[in-house]
Amino acid sequence: MLLLVSLFGCVAAVGAVGTHARLSPEAILPASAESVRAEAVLVSRFGAGEPHLMLLATTSGSVDGQRAATSGRDLTDRLAADPRTAWVRSYWPRHPAGLRTADRHRALILVRFRGDERASRAAGDDVVARYTGRAGPLRVSAAGTFAVLSESDRLSERGLHLAEIVAMPLVLLVLLWTFGSAVAALIPVAVGVLAVVSTTAFLRLLTEVTTVSAFALNITTALGFGLAVDYCLLLVSRFREELAREGSTGPAVRATLRTAGRAVAFSGAIVAVCLCTLFVLPLPLVRSIAYGGVAVVLASVAGVLLVVPALLVLLGERVNRLDVFVRLRPRKRTRSAEGAGAWYRLALWVTRRPAAVAVGVLLLLGLLAAPAALTRFGMYGDRLLPHFSPVARTSQEVRAAFAATVSDRPSVVLLGPGAARSAEAVDGFARRLSRVPGVRRVDTVTGAYRQGRRSALPPGPAERFTVGGATRLSVVPATGPAPQDGLTPEGSRLAARLRAVPAPVPVLVGGAGARLNDVEGVLADRLPPAVGFAASATFVLLLVFTRSLLIPVKALLLNALSLMATFGLLVAVFQEGWPAGVFFGPRGAGVTDVIAPLMFAVAFGLSMDYEMFLLSRIVEEHRRGASTPTAVATGLQHSGRLFTSAAVVFATVTASLALSDLLHLQVVGTGLAVAVLLDCTVIRALLVPALMQLVGRANWWLPGARTKDRGQERKTGRARTP
Incomplete structure (x- = not known):
């Protein structure tokens, strides 16, 4: 098995060469979007378009x-x-x-x-x-656009190198401490490299048939190593437990796959399903993340279930060798005292006062989520660059000095020969456009219009506005103290109002605001069914795994609360800039990028990953006959250190992205790190035990299933009294 997997890895490594050069730097909207088609008409027929x-x-x-x-x-x-x-x-x-x-x-x-x-x-x-x-x-x-992209590529590469320098030693130390041996710590590294390399080769093949964003590769790398650590930690820890119980490698590996292996398979399915929902959104950037994410999840699960058991069979007891922190570790407890660990005591402390703990945690999550009410969705544009960047300084200087020339003006294009022949129709349409709130002036072949009246002759030759059966109308937006930025909510709303004006022939509206409006329209139409599908599929998988009706509902609600709290924190820091003077620069960006919340598909999947760590042991203990408080405490004792260590490793990798000078990498890195750390602390360690204690026996209710499980436990003699 290891020889076959190694051969596959070598072939994938060869196929992955040159992938980065074929990735698209900014593939947000598809060619069918109205703003993209409007830009194409302006370029091909009028020699115009955005520079x-x-x-x-x-x-x-x-x-x-x-x-x-x-x-x-x-x-x-x-x-x-x-x-x-x-x-x-x-x-x-x-x-x-x-x-x-x-x-x-x-x-x-x-x-x-x-x-x-x-x-x-x-x-x-x-x-x-x-x-x-x-x-x-x-x-x-x-x-301009290309200068911003070139500068962001340069800063991104520098930031990723810095992240590697800072994160890799920290990750290595956490792995050595968590796995308890250098031999075991190398297992997730091998699985992670295999998953990332094979996924990179897959993305290279995918570039032959579709557009793949460069951003997908960054997400794929972080997710691949995060899942490899999660799953390897679960299997290796369970193998050690079974090896101590069975005393023989073969039975220990089989028992590990029956328990932890089953949890890995269900967890991988849940994460993959969450990422599959991104395919519903016809945005190249989002689908690129879905392609890479689903591929790396499947590769991680396959690597863990094929490579790790083979390594454990070969290593046996040698998996515990080379513990570099052996002198710093507390002495191992005796078997009789295993139930009295710190996680066990924490769970019992929570279950003695579940209402107070639940209310306190919910208040904390609500406080963190409150700034989400201030959200202003937009696009970062050159805001993603740091203030000291020469491109950022030039962009600000150009906006301030040439506001009337380079402002994000919407462009309206009437298509069809009737638009060019009928001056009366163009005149009436221009008058209606000039009365739209937020419009200062409309220029077209029939003249310049203000507030529904023609105020001047055409501002230029007719060829500037009418070519090849198409008529162009240039909309000058109203400006306040500063030029209006189309990549803001105001620009999007103006584009929506322009699109709502009745036109005599087919019409296209382009410009920065129209692009943002197109993205928002896609998300508004497709995101609700995508979220519904992800929630339904996750519910079904958890239902099959736990044989409980209430536990899957609880898991979905708690994950939603965790993500809302994380999103509120991101809005407070990166949009409003509340603590920005200390951590992230002098001020906030003023908007939250409309694509940023989609990273929560990754965070949601990882949160379910940690939920599976905990639930697999709680359900296992309950099926052995333990009461709910004891099952929760024992499950937390066995899995708390696992999912906390896995979360710390993933958070270390993603938080290192916040060292980058680019705003979108800071948002993604900070958001994913906060989401997993919040989930593995206040959610899994406090809120889950509190709610399960409050619900009591109803946790395990499923029509027609509970009696059968209890009867089977009595027959097999596995039931025990805690």
């Missing part, structure tokens, strides 16, 4: 000076002559006022590239590398 790069040229003198103008024209000509460039809008040589600041010290060059995402991104990276810096008297810096 990929914005080059800010700054000089100490005037941008109209001879040397500055010569350098600016030379830079513009070189960009325009590049065959990869679709169009260039520059202050030089025509000197449009919107591309120059009033003090004449700064001017702007907007660039868009040809080709698909990978080709245009490569062209943008090359332009940033070649043309930023000094250009004669000009100092050129970059902003």
